[in-house]
Amino acid sequence: MPTIPESLDSLLTLDGAMVAAVVDSGSGMILGDAGRGIDIEVAAAGNTEVVRAKLSTMKALGLDDAIDDILITLSSQYHVIRPLAAHPETFLYLVLDSKKANLALARIKAKEVGLNLSL
Known part of the structure; x- marks a missing residue:
């Protein structure tokens, strides 16, 4: 199974990839x-709050489901947040230049990496 550095390096091979990280959503710490x-420390902390808010909302709605991914589109960037299948309290965070990236391929690659990542 690929290590964290190997997994992140594979994400950065995507066209338009700028930053990739593995983040613990319990603490907001970057693994x-x-x-x-981008300032990855600030982004990790902020997106930890996004994940927590979505999980809280799902619980309030009584949804017995899991997050596949969260996509945030900015005018010049895509931000993909994908909880790891084996460790849902940990998520992949990927930032892409929207002018260069293929969002569909990035989501597929993030899913693949998330399924195979060894913590």
């Missing part, structure tokens, strides 16, 4: 990161 272009 690994690669790339550049």
